[in-house]
Amino acid sequence: MHNFGLLGHGNDTAHWIPKKVCGPLEGLHISSVSCGPSHTAVVTSAGQLFTFGDGVFGALGHGDRQSTNVAREVSSLRGLRTVLAACGAWHTVAIVEVVDSLNSATSCKLFTWGDGNKGQLGHADRETRLIPAYVESLRKLSFCQVACGYDFTAALSTSGQVYTMGSNAFGQLGNPTIDGKLPTVVKGSISSSCVEEIACGSHHVALLTSKARVYTWGKGANGRLGHGNNFDRNTPTPVEALKDKQVKSVACGTDFTAVICFHRCTSGLDQSLCSGCRLQFSFIRKRHNCYNCGLVYCKACSMRKSTKASLAPNSNKPYRVCDECCTKLNTAGDAKKLQNSKPLDGNPHPLSSEATDRENTVKSLRVRISRFLTMESFKPEDSACAYPSNKNMTEEVARLQSQVKELTRKSELLEAELDRTNNQLREARTTAAEENLKCKAAKEVISSLTTQIRSITERTPEECPVNDTWTSQVSKLLGSHFCENHLNDVSRAPASSAHLAHQSPCKENSIVADVEWTEQVEHGVYITIFRSPAGHKYLRRVRFSKR
Structure with missing residues (x-):
């Protein structure tokens, strides 16, 4: 994109390969970059803030509504150290270090500017700000991270709490009862958690806690929340599909979410127990893989089949899935039918074929590769070998019972032999003790006899x-x-x-x-x-x- 000079090269020319941004940024060390749909913000290691792009709504912070195709420093923040910046559609938020005049302590405060029509600036009004304005309602807090959606803002305090403000049309503020004019802390299921990272899409939020749990809320179209459906969430909801993962980082695009997980090899214990009933696999209780989540289950916990499994090699043939995945797939199918019959999110037109294809593509990418043993385990099994008849199972049980009886009998014989040997050992010890006493007495007699003979x-x-x-x-x-x-x-x-x-x-x-x-x-x-x-x-x- 090059409209309004979004690339910062001083012109409106499009570039198909990366090109270095020169001008005022030449020779400066950049610490972070944030991009919005219409403008860009750049933070240097020295704490300078540069912006360029469309300035119609004052999102550049230069005190006017002029657009610029070269990077310009935000003059009102000159002399202060900017730590981080985030760009929304028509507004910008920055975390700036401010020195308290009373105790000379440094804290990171929130500054916002640009379009405030939805209250995304947090100033209790809907006015537009052309220069950075300090968010007075958050003066007692210090912030470490900030993220912007299309028309809302989310900020993470140093104490691990999340504050949101702006539009709440899809529940993206995490509280369905607020209007979004003032920053409000997000509670619900994360009230007792310490948040380490936040990310915003166009109309949804994702966060990562200190316990490596991922929570999402907001607009659910295209499955961006990761809950197995397209429903909106107005409160933080944990992503159950990631509960066994060691998540390192989380990021959001316009209508999707991505996480980075630490690599973890599948342990032997995970493959020896059924993921559903937690019973151990045996000769009779065989191991089967779910073609949707990749976990191992016994036959009783994975008897259902579905043609919508994400790991199925053939989409026209039903494959084995676990009960939980089957429920999710059926729910997603019902939701899709409902979307085809009714408009989604107040849109008078049904979903286009392009959106449907994109949704299917995102679903197919939710593959949990780290839980697989090998792809050989997903090959179809011979039904005659995989599912023995009841007669064969009865014969096998009878044979195993006879083996148990035989082993029990041998064990009893060995115990009796061991008792007999122990008795013999005790008798031998007693005899040896008696002989030892007799030997000592004989030595004493011989010594006495020798003395008398000599005399x-x-x-x-x-x-x-x-x-x-x-x-x-x-x-x-x-x-x-x-x-x-x-x-x-x-x-x-x-x-x-x-x-x-x-x-x-x-x-x-x-x-x-x-x-x-x-x-x-x-x-x-x-x-x-x-x-x-x-x-x-x-x-x-x-x-x-x-x-």
Whole structure:
């Protein structure tokens, strides 16, 4: 468009490719640009505001109604820092930093100028302003964002509240009871929400909250509000189709709305549960995709079909959709029939074919690609495989029940075997503890026996005759019943088995030859016995050996 110098090149020539805007903007760093149907506003990083285009209604803010085809700075705001500007059809709004004279604090105030026929300037009248005028009713507030529709204005305060003013013909002010002459805060479903971003179309508003929820209201023709129909909304209404999305930004065109979402891969949990009944998929409960929203559903939640599904590969064939999408599609179809039979929005003529085609195009673009697994999941399935008969399902249930019984029986057997093994383990531990106690007692007995034997072997041989008393004492010390038998067998041992140990005197002036030999009493216990010439047997020593 080049009428009235909308391009800012100093002439009315049209340009089909981008061309740099020179003139007063040459060499300046631009921070933001806003375009209306008839004029343009440019804000520099230094806070200067330039406007150009049609100035018939004073929307350029130069104090006259002259149009200009080159950018001109708004002189009344010179010396102040302009943060942001927005253009309506015939009016302009700017956020300007103002220093409070009392406390020297800086706050962002709202200035408006241009056509005020619908109250879009917020000055409680319908007068036209040729230069920027401070909105006195909002003097206690500070603003961070502003947007303009065709004949209304929406501003976002730093506290997260939205204020609207101007025409309320389609409910675009968010409150059906106000006349729009003064700015009014938008309440309703967003009264407890903190708004982060706002955008305006020609006759509708969209906003984004801090919780990434999108709300829209105003004129609903062409489906611009995103609620699945063409109905107008006069209060903020959440867009349910975006409730599971992480929305980053929102923007509006004349009769459409667009959002930017963070990319999010589909989680495994989303694909393992039915989006309707939230039951888990199994061999019997098969997974099906809705050809309109792309979510996964079980058969019970997606039994209905529609020829209006947005993801259907063939528009002449009905495809599976979920119950919610089926209701929306049917409602949209009924609304379309009503539009064809009655004039829309007071227009005496029905919708043109071009508008109808544009509406269908917008609907087809509402595709939720991020929720898809692959396009293979949307291929038609063989009905014989996808829908087993009741007989096959009964057989499958019976087979699964038999498997459950068999597994239960095996589990009981394993539990019994485990109990038996635990009992054996407890018995083994008890036996080991008893054997350990016996071993300790035996060690104590052996230690005591060793001490007593050593004291006995220190005595002289004459003091150690082998008799019945000694035999009983040794038997008691050794704890063996066969010690006495060994000592008795000593007397019957042949002389050839004995060996001469040594000779020692037993009496004065006489030499006696002693005969001694060694016998094994127990395993590892050896005793040495000698016999005197008089025929008496004596115990010489006791020896312990590991061999």
